Amino acid sequence: MDPVLIINIAIAILVIIIALSGIKQIQQGQAAVIERLGKYHKTLEAGLSFIIPFFDRQKFVRNVNARPHELANNRIDLREQIMDIPEQEVISKDNIRMQVDTLVFFQIVEPYKAVYEISSPVKGIQQLSQTTIRNIFGEMDLDTSLSARESINDRLRSILDEATDKWGIKVLRVEIQDIIPPIELKEAMQKQMIAERERRAKVTLAEAEKQERILTAEGQRQKQILEAEGENQAVILKAEAERKKKILEAEGQSKSIQMVQEATAKGLDAVRVVLGKAEGIQGVVLIETLKAQQEIAKALASGENSKFFLPNDLAGLFGAIGGIKEVLDLSKDISAKQPKK
Structure with a gap:
């Protein structure tokens, strides 16, 4: 094979390798800082990017992340990170030593x-958190420190966020995990808490007894009211019954008197007819007899006595009662025989 061809192939392969080495893939939630010839050039974000080999390089940033072992040495974690601040001793305003354990949640917003x-x-946030915690607890007494965690958390977050802003870091929140007073103080607080619980239990029991007595008294009062109302209603009903009874008795007496008067009126009418035909002493006898009957009828209607004692000289008047009947019958016969006009 031609040596020149071999060299050209080798050069081509080397160029490809170098070109491929300039391609960088960044994962979601991460970033990389690129320096060119030792100077900051740009920040690579999630996705594929290209840098010039030999001129550009990724900066090592192990001390930027809270957990550097989870990422490559040249990657910056843009997600929310958790930093566990080591437990530290603080002194309160009333000279009580306490152990405080804290968590800080932060996020890198400008790599x-x-x-x-x-x-x-990371070290800066840790040191700043410890110093701020000591300062804040030094301004508070023990009771305030134990009861004002929310305000302590907010104050810590505000101070840390303002201090780390120039580092491109945002402190999202701070949580006080635990505040541990000295053992002897903790025991005293435990006893105080038990005593306070017992006191509250006694107060609750006394309040319950008080409410029970109030309810019992209220029940008695309502019972007496209802009984009085019942008695009052019974009296009213009794009086109403008496009133109706008297009304009915009066109505009965009134009707009796009315019936007697009607009968008397009819009798007088009949007597006038008879007297028109009777003469002398017979007329007088009839009149006296009717007057006596009228007086007796009134006495009977009044209902005050059921027996009457009459003088002997008046007894003969009632013997004429049969005669009155005969006179009345005679009057009826005469009227019947008279021709109708």
Whole structure:
């Protein structure tokens, strides 16, 4: 084979290899910083990119990522990253020593600044977090520190985010995982908590008894009210019944009197007819007899007595009652015999 051809083939293969070495593939959520002749040139993002071999190179950035072993040495993680700040001792405002464990969530938003503005972003965030935590807890007493985690988290996030902004890093949130007071203080707090629970239990029990007494008294009051209302209603109903009874009795007496008066009126009419034909002492006897009957009828209608004692001289008047009947019958016969006009 011709040596020149072999050399040309070798050169062509070498050129292809060099050209292929300039093709870079970046995964989603990652980035790469390219330097040309030792100076920053550009930032490669997700997808295929091409660099000039021998002139361009990817910068090593192991200390930029929170977990560098998960990525290549020249890749920058653009996803949200978690940094576990080592547990540290802090002193509160009332001179209580505590152990604080913290998590920081951050994200690299400008790879150029994260690479060139600070030598080790991860170490910078860690040191800054520890210093800020000591300062914040030093301004608070123990009770405030234990009860104000949310405000501590917000304050930490705000301070760290402002400090790391020039590094191209955004602190998304900070979480205080645990605040551990000294053992003896922890035991005292445990006893205090137990005592507080017992106190609350007693208060709850007393409140329940109070409510029970209130409900019992209320039930008694309602019972008395209902009983009084029932008695009042019974009195009203009894009075109403008495009233109706009297009304009915009065109506009965009224009807009796009316019937007597009607009968008397009819009798008087008949007497007038008879008297028109009777003469002398017979007329007087009839009149006296009717007056006596009228008085007795009134007494009977009043219902006040069921027995009557009459003088002997009036007893003869009632003997004329049969005569009145005969007179009335005679009047009817005379009327019947008279010719109709």
